[in-house]
Amino acid sequence: MxxxxxxxxxxxxxxxxxxxxxxxxxxxxxxxxxxxxxxxxxxxxxxxxxxxxxxxxxxxxxxxxxxxxxxxxxxxxxxxxxxxxxxxxxxxxxxxxxxxxxxxxxxxxxxxxxxxxxxxxxxxxxxxxxxxxxxxxxxxxxxxxxxxxxxxxxxxxxxxxxxxxFPLNNQIELDAMHVPDLSLPGINFIVEENLDQLCKDDEAMIRRAMTVSSSSQMRMMIVPDLDHMLWHHRKEEFACDKLFGKQPRFKGAVTGEPNDRIWIVWTHRYYEHPHNNPRDNTLYILRIVIENQGADLEQREHQVEQMRAILRAAQDEAAEWDLRFVKLWDPGYLLQDMVERTGIPHRRVEREDESIASLMWFGEGSGKDDMVEWLGNEKYGWC
Structure with a gap:
């Protein structure tokens, strides 16, 4: 019929x-x-x-x-x-x-x-x-x-x-490129065995921050837990296995000592076969964590160096896997300033037509951005 x-x-x-x-x-x-x-x-x-x-x-x-x-x-x-x-x-x-x-x-x-x-x-x-x-x-x-x-x-x-x-739909974009000096001390690549503890550390920090700080708005955050990271990683592993016959080993990069670390978790996304020289294939940063949010001026300079190393690691990973860009969603003012000070060429882009974060609220009030602050609107929450 x-x-x-x-x-x-x-x-x-x-x-x-x-x-x-x-x-x-x-x-x-x-x-x-x-x-x-x-x-x-x-x-x-x-x-x-x-x-x-x-x-x-x-x-x-x-x-x-x-x-x-x-x-x-x-x-x-x-x-x-x-x-x-x-x-x-x-x-x-x-x-x-x-x-x-x-x-x-x-x-x-x-x-x-x-x-x-x-x-x-x-x-x-x-x-x-x-x-x-x-x-x-x-x-x-x-x-x-x-x-x-x-x-x-x-x-x-x-x-x-x-x-x-929601108005928070901007991103930072960097071009993929091979970086020759990633053997410098301080950068460690994240493998799957590291993810569980990092996600637990991240969750503990989020709980403390949301409990201690106050706001005139209600705040909401999708928990960046291990399940979210692994969903993206299983998707990338499936695609890479079909395209290349192998899977990415590194899931991100971390630098610094405990309580003063910066880390990123990433995923590889292929919109077209890399042999077709596509423009959109991207290494997405699923989550970025800066542990010491209250750093003083001297510590902040050190964090800029950490950020430079982390972003260069991402650029190198993207180039290694035939991706064109590195993209980081929803950078706050602190992160935007740190990226600017790294000196790494980048672009700030507002997403106007795609991946527009939207919320239907079931509680009291409208649920619009004047009432609810959506924290951590990063790529890990996209499915």
Missing amino acids: DYTLALPKAQSPNLYLTHPTSREFEAIYSLGFLEWGDALTLPQYLEESAFLTTVPLARDEGMSIWFLTDKTLPLDQRPILCSCETFRNRTFTTDREGHFSEVITHSVASVFCNPKYRRRGYATRLLAELAKILPSWQAEPGQCIGSILFSDIGPKFYAKRGWHP
């Missing part, structure tokens, strides 16, 4: 959100291949999509796959009108009085409408149904405080549907 001949209206009571069978799963990801297949072939992308449901962050029902369809039709004969994924995130918040809570948010990712079914309101219906479900999805009452997404179609579409764009 050609379902396009009998398409229901987007407001039809016969439409609902559900989860796919294995055959419907393959159909959903086959449709999304042209948008998100990157450098992989279709069979490789389908294999990757199935694999990524089994890795940290996604497994144990951390990831849910949804699609809008007609509930009157039998399984495996239902049309895929629109689909998406959601991920459950551990999230820290503090209110205006400084009370700290650990709650959850749900990320919305990979919203996709079959091109044959577009401009009929199906994406709007899917998002409306999702907004009803997510506040209580896998959560006790009041435990889920919001939903985030990163829009690749500008800020307006999702804003009209309740996911309000």
